[in-house]
Amino acid sequence: MVRALRDVAKAEAAAVINRDGGIVAAALPSSVSPETFSIMCAAILGAGMTAATELRHVAPHRVVLESSDATILIQELGRRAMVVLVVPPEQSFESLSTALARFTQAAEKELG
Numbered sequence: 001m002v003r004a005l006r007d008v009a010k011a012e013a014a015a016v017i018n019r020d021g022g023i024v025a026a027a028l029p030s031s032v033s034p035e036t037f038s039i040m041c042a043a044i045l046g047a048g049m050t051a052a053t054e055l056r057h058v059a060p061h062r063v064v065l066e067s068s069d070a071t072i073l074i075q076e077l078g079r080r081a082m083v084v085l086v087v088p089p090e091q092s093f094e095s096l097s098t099a100l101a102r103f104t105q106a107a108e109k110e111l112g
Contacts, residue, residue, distance in 0.1 A: 002016060011085045012087065015083070017042055044065070073086075083100070
């Protein structure tokens with residue numbers, strides 16, 4: 001299912017990660033350490049949640065990191081997991097929204 005999302009989204013990498021940074025499923029380049037990638041993605045979303053709640057705001061459900069050569073999208077997947085996509089910088093979130101919505105719906109059923 002993660003590979004299919006990666007292909008549909010034309011992503012370099014795709015993963016489902018639990019809140020503790022454990023890998024549920026991943027389609028990553030062979031040069032990437034799955035453990036480092038997953039732990040850092042969980043930490044980034046967690047830091048965003050902490051920062052928002054410290055300011056008495058609702059915790060974010062998505063964090064987007066943009067650079068000149070990639071966009072990393074980290075989005076909640078239910079209460080216990082997140083989905084991560086690494087896409088080209090020119091790819092808009094709107095172009096990913098349908099694929100992400102379908103994936104999220106299917107994955108939330110599977111994850112319970």
